[in-house]
Amino acid sequence: MQNKEIPVTDEWYAMRVTYNRAMVAKAVLDGMQVRNFVPMRYNVRVVNQKKVKELVPAISNLIFVYSNVHELKELKRKMEYLQYIVNSRTKEKIVVPQDQMKRFMEVQEVDNENILWFSPHEINFSKGMNVRVVDGPFKGYEGTLVKVKGARDRRVVVAIEGVIAVAMASIDKSFLQPVGV
Incomplete structure (x- = not known):
């Protein structure tokens, strides 16, 4: 053994x-x-x-x-x-992972009043697009741009697989850049 x-x-x-x-x-x-x-x-x-x-x-x-x-x-x-x-x-x-947790905690610190929280099963990531925020308060963050319940527009979502997902405040489309295309 x-x-x-x-x-x-x-x-x-x-x-x-x-x-x-x-x-x-x-x-x-x-x-x-x-x-x-x-x-x-x-x-x-x-x-x-x-x-x-x-x-x-x-x-x-x-x-x-x-x-x-x-x-x-x-x-x-x-x-x-x-x-x-x-x-x-x-x-x-x-x-x-340390870096994922750091980004996740920072999202809450940047704009707590306009973010939305979800259980992972509440979001259909297959219909989303991976993006990076290139300007504004969330500059440098990466996530999936998807439609979420409770918001009119699509939001960038950062998730910890199997645990929780957070949708950032509404972000101007000009501040988003596709990732992995």
Whole structure:
């Protein structure tokens, strides 16, 4: 029997938390100084007949944790509500490449109020075109230009396969360049 070495480098793991405890998990991880990311969006609700804008998790139960396999195993032991998201075909834990995660987090920072969040199955990527944004606040980003629910025009979508997709704010077509043509 061959003993397979498990790398101990930190990576971004896509995780689920049970019972809408993403913000609880974030607070615990922040307290333990473990890097994490919860995609957020603005929600407007009425409180005492006044509209209140609040920041809430974009996808309930989703958190990304930056850690290594050994530390994550210990975290899961302490936080039983933290669960791996696995690829439905390969049954492997979903690990997000560093550069992809960086771009994904930056999209939210650039324009949080005009972006739309989706589960991957909500978007038909086969009808889209791969593009690069060449000007404006999203300059340098690459994604798929597709029609998304809740928007009049097509949007550039950045996705983490099998986990989540984010549609950027409306981008002028002159700022887009086809990729891989």
